[in-house]
Amino acid sequence: MAMAWIWTGMVVLSVGYGIYAGTIDAVGAAAMEGAAAAVELCLSMAGIMCLWNGVMSVMRSCGLTESLSRLFRPVLGRLLPNACRDEETLSALSGNVSANLLGLGNAATPLGIKAAQRMAVGCGGKASDELCLLVVLNTASIQLLPTTVAGVRSALGAENAFDILPAVWLASVISVAVGLLAARLLARLWRD
Secondary structure, eight states: HHHHHHHHHHHHHHHHHHHTTTOHHHHHHHHHHHHHHHHHHHHHHHHHHHHHHHHHHHHTTTTTTHHHHHHHHHHHHHSSSGGGSSHHHHHHHHHHHHHHTTHHHHHHHHHHHHHHHHHHHTSSSOOOOHHHHHHHHHHHHOOOOOOHHHHHHHHTSSSSTTTTTTHHHHHHHHHHHHHHHHHHHHHHHHHH
């Protein structure tokens, strides 16, 4: 709701200033140009998302996602021991991490929501430390292939959309490490 007010305020201020400065034609032209660019970007992103969701589907069909899930189970078991006692929650968590590694946040989100719903059962309306840690891990997810960002770069004319890989890997590892440390520290502080 707050964003609706912010956007409305920005539009009203822009139009008001355009009228005041006598540049309302330029404001209208910029609005139309921005709308056209947004549609172009959405269409190119839709194609890229379809491609990578297809790749994820093929990986799921050939059992590669299940193999990735098995690979992450020991790590997830140490990070989220209570959640990993339930096989269905562990499966959703593993799939979520696998999709995030491939930069497919749109495929990871339903799995993360499913895991969070299962983890929230019995919490009495208050988020557990593990549920908060899941949110942190999803927010600061490690990405091996930042497909969405590469798709945006490609759509905007980048010559080599994946040349950002080293920076993405470093930023991902640092953000997850800082997120884990902060979640652990805050869990201890809140408990005391």
